[in-house]
Amino acid sequence: MDAVPDRPHPHPLTEGAPSPTYVDAHLHLLALASRLVGVEVAPPAVVSIPTLQERLRQHARLSPPGQWIRGWGYDDFVLGRHPTRHDLDAVAPHHPVRLVHRSGHASVLNTLALRLVGLSRYADDPPLGLVERDTEGEPTGLLLGLEEWLDQRLPTLPHDALVEGLRRANALLTTQGIALVHDATPTNDLERFHLLSWARRQGLLTVGIVFLPGITHLETFARAGLRPGPAGNLTIGQAKILLSPSTQGRLPGVAEVVEQVAEAKGRGWAVAIHAVEKEAVALAVEALHRAGPPPGPQPHRIEHASECPPRLVEALRALGAWVVTNPLFLYYSGPRYRATISPEHLPFLYPFGSLWRAGVPLAFGSDAPVTLPNPALGIRTAVERKGYDGVALCPQEGLPWEVAVWAHTAAGWKVAGLEEGVLV
Ligand SMILES: [Zn+2]
Incomplete structure (x- = not known):
């Protein structure tokens, strides 16, 4: 394991470290607010x-x-x-x-x-x-x-409901000990950026926010003088690309994705590619490989990477991109996975252990509102891989505790190119 270069080291939790300390590196704040009202x-x-x-x-x-x-x-x-x-x-x-x-x-x-x-x-x-x-x-x-x-x-949420929803979302996040969240919504545009910035100014949101703009909105951000990195009271993160055969009818060709990544790079952005199915993960890996390294301190990242057979773990190792993924899916959907996915494919589902052993850096998020944020349960699930029914799914893919803690703390700052614990 020591032969793997550039692997981030687990961050030891200091005794008496001030809370909140967790990072939720993939969620959707406005959808969470909407769910809560x-x-x-x-x-x-x-x-x-x-x-x-x-x-x-x-x-x-x-x-x-x-x-x-x-x-x-x-x-x-x-x-x-x-x-x-x-x-x-x-x-x-x-x-x-x-x-x-x-x-x-x-x-x-x-x-x-x-x-x-x-x-x-x-x-x-x-x-x-x-x-x-x-x-x-x-x-x-x-x-x-x-x-x-x-x-x-649909009409947007009425203002009063939005305010109440954001208040409840913030209360949920802070009581879970979360200091920083990454909002990875593919439709994130300049208006949402201003809305979340306003909510921070109003004190409705006290958690720090890394805002990942949707890939189609980079020009608007650039025209407003906004680039990756700290921007007012938010931090701008990677450009979000959605690769999904179910929502797009089919997956785009690799040339199309390479072009999107190249365009983002040309404007100064690394990318965050949503890829769940193994075909989408393979496409993301191939496109990132062809498009070359990111243009700044933020790394490229692949969101979810849910189906990851060994050849893709290998390809990810060579790529140097991060995987930002969701251990709580194993907790809430473990029984469904076991009932609906064929046994020979189950070992390739969220293979945290294999990814980590290969040297692929991992960060964890809840994907809220898909699951409600709960880093302590996420960490436990990444280690034990138990569903809510207590049955473990491929326990050999569990992470050591300190690595799972790292993925829900220090990793979330690092993948945004931020110094740990320093909020804008
Ligand atoms: Zn998501």
Whole structure:
């Protein structure tokens, strides 16, 4: 192991170190704020369609008719199926309703909401994503990979709800001992940057923020004189690129991704590439390999890298990029992985141990609102690899404790090119 050069060293926790000390290196602040003021439909609160309906009925009773109701985190595996618009209509016919799947990459709308966003039996599908339809051609309510399209059509959260949501998000983060978060939302634009900066000035958010702008917004940032590194009361991080076969219909070609990385580099940015499936991870690795090293102190990073067979671990070792990943997925989805993924592929799922032994630097995040931030549980899961049912998934891929702690503390400063503990 000592033969591997340039491996970051575990950071020993000093006795009596001041808290907060954790870093959540991948989350989505505004979506978390929205989840915290919406109807809670994630397990363990909701484990059946009737309990989901009861929650929604109660929420609708307290909201003026016509006001959007949003919920986050329903789990089709736990529920046995996706809810339909009829399930939602039965308890909230007078409010437009959008419930987001726990992955953040699918939504269910009720009939009123479908009508408001312009989806019907007669309307064409949006260019990307999938509208599930019944045999008559009527939308069932389930929309796959249409999150950005929906975000553009739904009203933004009312100001009071936004403020309350940010307050709750900050309370959750600080009580978990988190000092710094990285907001890795692919739709991060200049307006969101200003909004989060405002929330910091107002004291609504006291955690430090590394803001990763979406790849399509770099020109706007450049024109506003903003570059990677400290920028006012936030830090600007890597440019976020989303590689997802389910939301884009297919993966782009490698030349297209190389071009995006090269353009980002030309403007001074390293990149953070969202890649979950092994095909996407392979594409990210190949594109980064061809595009060459980052232009400044921030390294390139791959987000999630969920499926990582040995040849990709090897390729990552050669690349020198970071992997920013999510141990809590093993905790919350471990039982589902074991039930749905073939046994020969399970060892390649979040192979933290193999990545670390190969010398690939790791940082951890919750991907909130996908999971709620809980670094202590994340660290424990990275070591023991146990799901909520207590069954471990490939325990040989567990990390030593000090490495797991490092990935949720010092690593989160280092991957942003920041000096540890120094907030802007
Ligand atoms: Zn994410």
